[in-house]
Amino acid sequence: MKYAYYPGCSLDSTGIEFNLSTKAVCKALNVELWEIPDWNCCGSSSAHVTNPYLALGLPARNMAIAEEAGLDVAIPCAACYARSKNVELAVKESDDTRRKVAMMIGREYKGESKARALVDVFYHDLGTEMIKQKVQKPLKGLKVLTYYGCLFVRPTKTAFDDAENPISMDEIMTALGAEVMSWSSKTECCGASLSACKSTVGFPMIEKILDDAQKSGADCIVTACPMCMANLDMRQEQIGKKKGVHYGLPVYYITELLGIALNLPPKSLGIDRHFVPAIDLLNKIEPTTGGGGQ
Amino acid sequence: MKRVGVFICHCGTNIAASVDCAQVAENLKGYPNVVFSTDYKYMCSEPGQEMIKETIKREKLDRVVVASCSPRMHEPTFRRCIADAGLNPYLLEMANIREQCSWVHPHDMERATAKATDLVKMAVAKVSHDAPLAKSFSPVTKRALVVGGGIAGIQTAIDIANNGYQVDILEKQPSIGGKMAQIDKTFPTLDCSACILTPKMVEASSHPNINLITYAELEKVEGYVGNFDVTIRRKARSVDLNKCTGCGTCWGKCPTKVDSEFELGMTKRKAIFTPFPQAIPNKPVIDREHCLKFKTGKCGLCQKICPTGAIDYTQEDELVTTRYGAIVMATGYELFDHSVYGEYGYGKYPDVITGLHFERLINASGPTMGKIKRPSDHTEPKNVVFIKCVGSRDETKGKAYCSRTCCMYTAKQATLVREKIKDSNVYVFYMDVRTPGKGYEEFYNRTTETYGAHYIRGRVSKITQDGDKLRVRGEDTLLGRPVEIEADMVVLATAMVANADAAKIAQLVGFSYDKDDFYTESHPKLAPVETHTAGVFLAGACQGPKDIPDSVAQAGAAAVKVCALLSKDMLETEPITSEVDTKTCAGCGHCVDVCPYHAISLTTIEERLLGQTITRSVANVNTSLCQGCGACTVTCRSSSINLRHFTNEQILAEVDALCQTIQNK
Numbered sequence: 001m002k003y004a005y006y007p008g009c010s011l012d013s014t015g016i017e018f019n020l021s022t023k024a025v026c027k028a029l030n031v032e033l034w035e036i037p038d039w040n041c042c043g044s045s046s047a048h049v050t051n052p053y054l055a056l057g058l059p060a061r062n063m064a065i066a067e068e069a070g071l072d073v074a075i076p077c078a079a080c081y082a083r084s085k086n087v088e089l090a091v092k093e094s095d096d097t098r099r100k101v102a103m104m105i106g107r108e109y110k111g112e113s114k115a116r117a118l119v120d121v122f123y124h125d126l127g128t129e130m131i132k133q134k135v136q137k138p139l140k141g142l143k144v145l146t147y148y149g150c151l152f153v154r155p156t157k158t159a160f161d162d163a164e165n166p167i168s169m170d171e172i173m174t175a176l177g178a179e180v181m182s183w184s185s186k187t188e189c190c191g192a193s194l195s196a197c198k199s200t201v202g203f204p205m206i207e208k209i210l211d212d213a214q215k216s217g218a219d220c221i222v223t224a225c226p227m228c229m230a231n232l233d234m235r236q237e238q239i240g241k242k243k244g245v246h247y248g249l250p251v252y253y254i255t256e257l258l259g260i261a262l263n264l265p266p267k268s269l270g271i272d273r274h275f276v277p278a279i280d281l282l283n284k285i286e287p288t289t290g291g292g293g294q
Numbered sequence: 295m296k297r298v299g300v301f302i303c304h305c306g307t308n309i310a311a312s313v314d315c316a317q318v319a320e321n322l323k324g325y326p327n328v329v330f331s332t333d334y335k336y337m338c339s340e341p342g343q344e345m346i347k348e349t350i351k352r353e354k355l356d357r358v359v360v361a362s363c364s365p366r367m368h369e370p371t372f373r374r375c376i377a378d379a380g381l382n383p384y385l386l387e388m389a390n391i392r393e394q395c396s397w398v399h400p401h402d403m404e405r406a407t408a409k410a411t412d413l414v415k416m417a418v419a420k421v422s423h424d425a426p427l428a429k430s431f432s433p434v435t436k437r438a439l440v441v442g443g444g445i446a447g448i449q450t451a452i453d454i455a456n457n458g459y460q461v462d463i464l465e466k467q468p469s470i471g472g473k474m475a476q477i478d479k480t481f482p483t484l485d486c487s488a489c490i491l492t493p494k495m496v497e498a499s500s501h502p503n504i505n506l507i508t509y510a511e512l513e514k515v516e517g518y519v520g521n522f523d524v525t526i527r528r529k530a531r532s533v534d535l536n537k538c539t540g541c542g543t544c545w546g547k548c549p550t551k552v553d554s555e556f557e558l559g560m561t562k563r564k565a566i567f568t569p570f571p572q573a574i575p576n577k578p579v580i581d582r583e584h585c586l587k588f589k590t591g592k593c594g595l596c597q598k599i600c601p602t603g604a605i606d607y608t609q610e611d612e613l614v615t616t617r618y619g620a621i622v623m624a625t626g627y628e629l630f631d632h633s634v635y636g637e638y639g640y641g642k643y644p645d646v647i648t649g650l651h652f653e654r655l656i657n658a659s660g661p662t663m664g665k666i667k668r669p670s671d672h673t674e675p676k677n678v679v680f681i682k683c684v685g686s687r688d689e690t691k692g693k694a695y696c697s698r699t700c701c702m703y704t705a706k707q708a709t710l711v712r713e714k715i716k717d718s719n720v721y722v723f724y725m726d727v728r729t730p731g732k733g734y735e736e737f738y739n740r741t742t743e744t745y746g747a748h749y750i751r752g753r754v755s756k757i758t759q760d761g762d763k764l765r766v767r768g769e770d771t772l773l774g775r776p777v778e779i780e781a782d783m784v785v786l787a788t789a790m791v792a793n794a795d796a797a798k799i800a801q802l803v804g805f806s807y808d809k810d811d812f813y814t815e816s817h818p819k820l821a822p823v824e825t826h827t828a829g830v831f832l833a834g835a836c837q838g839p840k841d842i843p844d845s846v847a848q849a850g851a852a853a854v855k856v857c858a859l860l861s862k863d864m865l866e867t868e869p870i871t872s873e874v875d876t877k878t879c880a881g882c883g884h885c886v887d888v889c890p891y892h893a894i895s896l897t898t899i900e901e902r903l904l905g906q907t908i909t910r911s912v913a914n915v916n917t918s919l920c921q922g923c924g925a926c927t928v929t930c931r932s933s934s935i936n937l938r939h940f941t942n943e944q945i946l947a948e949v950d951a952l953c954q955t956i957q958n959k
Contacts, residue, residue: 164636184759215761
C-alpha cells in the first residue's frame, strides 16, 4: 500500500508529533509514504480569503506532482485535506477550472490522483479488522473522546464521514481497545485561528469543548487536526486558569494512540512534546503478552 | 362549400387592449369557407350568444368559430349555444386569442393582431374538416368504493350512504379510524378527537348502506367510470368475524408482546390484538409475523380459550371482485421520517419525539394515561421545545411544501403543556406562523399571550444530548443572536408526506399524482376533489396536507360528486375517442403500451384475402375507457389510429392554414 504524502506546514512545526507518529505508525502498518518532493503550503484559510484561484492553485501543485507519480495522497492535516479535496473536485467538475489551474501551476492536474485523509485511509483502506490484528498493546480502560472538528466532515462535499455523527475515528479507537465515550461536541468547531486573532470569540468555543469533555468523564481527547490540537492542548491551561479549573485532559493525535497500541515507544511518537502532560496516562496501560487484538 | 361563421370576442379589454378585434374580423372576411365574420365585446354573455344563434339561422351557418379565451373556459358554453341553434355541438372550434395571444403579447398590437388572425384562420381550417359527433351512453353501477377508513373516508361514506347509495369502505388496518383516532385534542376548540370521531365510526359501522371491509387491500382495478371492477384482497384475519364477539379473552391470555403500532411503540400489544380499545370492528386479528402458533407451531392458547370458537389458524387471504360506479381515494398520509436530520440526533435521542408521539403521551388512554412523561426516564418534563417545519419547507432534506397543519397543532400542544404542567417553559422555534383558518389566529394568540409559550423565530441548528438533558441550539433571527435552551423534551412537527405506497396505488387505480406522490386533483381551484380519471375522486390528505375540518369538507364535496354520478342511470360518454382503421393496422401493439388508461387491446379479426380466410391481430379501442389524450395516434407508425375531433386530417388542415400565411409573407 503506497501513498504520496506531505506533512504540510503544521506537521513541520507546531504539530511535529503528528508527523513523527504518522510516519512511525504507517511504517508499522506497512503503509508506504512517498513524500512529495518540494511540496508547498496548501494555502489554508489565508489563500481562500485572498483569491479563489490561489486557493485552488496551491494544493493543486502538490496533487499534480502526486498524479505524475501515479499515487493518491494520504493527508494527515485536516486543513490540507479539505483544501486538496476541494481542488480535486473542482478540476473534475469544470474543464475551465482545470485549464486555469494548469496555467497557474504550469502543470496538468486532472483530479485523477485523489486527496485522502489519513484517517480515511486507515478506516477504509486498511480497515478496522486489519488494525485490530496488529494491536500489541490494547488501550484497555482508556476512556477516549473522539473529536473530529469541522474540516473532515464539512462541507459535506469534501467530507469522508457523516457530517453530524462521524464514526471512523470511533471505530478505529474501538479496534485499539479503547472505550469511546459519547459527547455532544464531537463535531463542534474549535474556533481555529480565532483563539489568536479574536480570543473573545475563540476562547469560549474552546472552553465549551473542554467543559463538555470534562463532563463526559473521559480520560482524554483524540483528534486528527493540528489546529484543533493547538487550541485544545496549548490553550487548555490558559483557559482553565481564567475560570479556576484544572482540566488536565491530554489531547492525542489519533496516530499517537495508534502508535501506543502498536507498542511503539511514546517518545518516538512525540508524545513528550505536548503542553498538557500526556505520557503518564499512557503509562497506566498494561502491555499484554502475546500480542493480537483482544 | 362549408358555411363558417367567425365571432371575435374582445373579452372587455382582456383581448381588445392588445389585439385589434375588428381588424381580425375584417381579415377573416373572404377567407375560404367563411361567410360571416364579426367582433363583439363579450361573446359569452347572453346577448353575445343570442347573436351567434341568430346569425346561424340568418346566414345558414353550418359551422362556427369563436375566437376568445381557452376552450377549457368556455367551450361547453359555446357548444351548448350552437346546439340550441340546431347545429351539432362538435362543429365548433375555439381560437384561443386570450391566454395564447393577448395576455402574452401585451405591448405589440400589430403583431398580436396578426397572430390572432393566424389562430382564427387555423380554427376555420379545422372546423371545415370537423365532423358531427354524438355522445354515447353506458349504464351506472349504483355502489361506491371508499378507499381508506380515516376521517375523510368515513365522512365520505356516511354522506354517500345518507343519499341512499351503497358504499364499501376499504381499510388496510384491522380497524377504521385512521390518524384521527391517535390524536388527543383538536384545534382550535380543544375538543377530544376520539369523542367526535368514535360516533362517526359507529355510524359508519351501523349504517345500513355502509359495508366495512377492514384488514384488506386493493389488488386490481379494471373497467371505467360507472363500472369499475375492483378486486380486493381480504387479508387472513385468523378470526371468524361472524363468530367473534370481541370479548377480549384471547388477547388477555396471549403470551406474545409486540410493540403497539397505534401507540408508536411506546407500549406493547399482544400478537392477537385490536389496535385500540374503541376499534371498529372491535374484533381482533392475529399478527402472524409474531404469533407463536405461526412461528413455532406451539401455543394455540387463543383457540383453546375462545368461547365461540372464532379462532381459525387456517384462514387464507381471499380475493373478492366487486363492481362499483365510483371510487373515492381517502388514503391519508404518513409522517416524515426525521431520522435524516443528523442535527436532531438521527431519531436516536429518546426524548426527541414527533408531534404524533406527543398526542399519544398526552392522551388519557395513551401509554402514560395522559401524564406528559419523557420516554427516556418517565419523568415530567419542565422545559419543552417544539420545532416546526421539520421536513416541511426544507428542500435540502425534506419537502418544499408547507404541511399546513403543524403551526396549529404545535400551538395546541404548547397550550396543553402549559395547561398540564404549571411550572413548565415552552419554546417554539418557527420560520413563520401560518394560521389561515376560522378561529386559528385567535388560538395562536392565546397560546402566546394567555399560556405564555415563547415563540422564537429561527431554525434549530443542533440538538445534543447532555446528560439527561437535551441542549437545543438555534438562532433567534429577530434578535440576530444565537440561543441555547436546555430542554427536557423536544417535539418535532414533522411534515405530512404521502404514504409510501401512494404512487403504487395511484398506478393500480389509474390516476395521476404529483412529484411528492400526493394525488393530483383535476383542477386546483375548480375541480379540487376530482381526478383526471372519470369516476375517481379524492378526499382528505392523500391529495395534500390537510387538517380535519378541510378533510371533512372535502369528504362532503367528494360525496356530492359521487352521488351526482350514481344518480344517473346511464352515463354520457365523450365522443372524442380514438378509432382504429383495421385495414391498415399491422397489430404492432405500440399503442397498447402507451395508452395510460389501458383502453387499447389487441384483438384477432378474420378477413378474406385472395379467396382465403386469414386471421390477424389489430388494435381495438374500448371507447368507455379512452380519455382522448391522443398518445396512441402519435405512436402509430401507419397512422391507423385516429382521435375523433383531432384527426390527422384536421390537425394538418390547421398546419396548412398556418403555413399558407407564412408563405404569403
